[in-house]
Amino acid sequence: MADALLTLEGVHTHIGPYHILHEVSFAVPRGGVTMLLGRNGAGKSTTLRTIMGLWKASLGTITFDGRPIQGLATPDIARAGIAYVPENMGIFADLTVAENMRLAATSGPFDEKRLAWIKELFPPIGTFWDKAAGTLSGGQKQMLSVARAIIEPRRLILIDEPSKGLAPAIIAAMTAALKELKDTDTTILLVEQNFAMASALGDTVAVMDDGRIVHAGAMAELAADASLQEKLMGLSLEVHQ
Numbered sequence: 315m316a317d318a319l320l321t322l323e324g325v326h327t328h329i330g331p332y333h334i335l336h337e338v339s340f341a342v343p344r345g346g347v348t349m350l351l352g353r354n355g356a357g358k359s360t361t362l363r364t365i366m367g368l369w370k371a372s373l374g375t376i377t378f379d380g381r382p383i384q385g386l387a388t389p390d391i392a393r394a395g396i397a398y399v400p401e402n403m404g405i406f407a408d409l410t411v412a413e414n415m416r417l418a419a420t421s422g423p424f425d426e427k428r429l430a431w432i433k434e435l436f437p438p439i440g441t442f443w444d445k446a447a448g449t450l451s452g453g454q455k456q457m458l459s460v461a462r463a464i465i466e467p468r469r470l471i472l473i474d475e476p477s478k479g480l481a482p483a484i485i486a487a488m489t490a491a492l493k494e495l496k497d498t499d500t501t502i503l504l505v506e507q508n509f510a511m512a513s514a515l516g517d518t519v520a521v522m523d524d525g526r527i528v529h530a531g532a533m534a535e536l537a538a539d540a541s542l543q544e545k546l547m548g549l550s551l552e553v554h555q
């Protein structure tokens with residue numbers, strides 16, 4: 315696809331003896347938000363981990379900005395411009411918010427203007443700057459994990475279920491922040507079960523089931539088609555609101 319920033323073609327992933335991803339192919343268009351949907355255990359997290367090189371693709375090609383990355387080590391994939399917010403958020407509970415942010419800024423001191431923008435995007439980052447990250451609420455930790463991923467400009471951000479376990483008001487705040495991030499030219503690949511968030515943010519969507527891509531297209535089309543949702547995911551996405 316000409317305007318794709320990331321493309322997976324025929325990707326297979328094995329975890330030990332288990333064959334988890336089967337011929338996964340989809341494209342993430344430049345500058346938009348691509349949703350990766352599917353039931354629990356469908357293979358969404360494994361797909362993100364395979365893109366980051368945390369699991370090695372046993373077959374297939376992953377192309378980022380025209381360059382194959384499937385054989386690279388994770389730090390090299392990160393350096394190429396991909397950030398990853400894992401489901402467990404990957405923050406250091408014993409360190410302060412400031413220290414967590416400092417560790418994420420790998421190329422040197424903070425860009426103060428960018429940090430000010432992030433504090434506007436996620437106010438708890440500024441409010442709890444000197445507090446241990448472990449004392450934050452679930453929503454604040456999730457904000458910190460996304461803030462760490464964007465402290466330096468990245469071309470692509472992979473985010474695994476940022477709404478998981480959060481109250482509706484916090485989900486709305488997270489959705490608004492990701493929308494603003496999207497407006498800054500950052501391409502996002504987002505694993506999400508919350509339909510309000512998926513339909514508010516998604517431009518394109520890929521749906522997985524049993525380690526395979528079972529649907530790819532426009533998010534608005536899937537959002538408007540309850541019977542397609544039912545067919546693809548076994549239940550209407552609306553129940554996840």
Ligand SMILES: Nc1ncnc2c1ncn2[C@@H]1O[C@H](COP(=O)(O)OP(=O)(O)OP(=O)(O)O)[C@@H](O)[C@H]1O
Nearest residue numbers: 329330332334352353354355356357358359360361
């Ligand atoms: N470390 C592992 N060892 C063995 N099997 C694994 C491992 N990690 C994931 N799997 C299996 O791979 C399949 C896909 O899991 P994955 O976590 O990618 O799904 P998911 O779509 O992200 O679901 P969820 O939303 O529940 O995290 C599942 O059957 C899971 O049991």
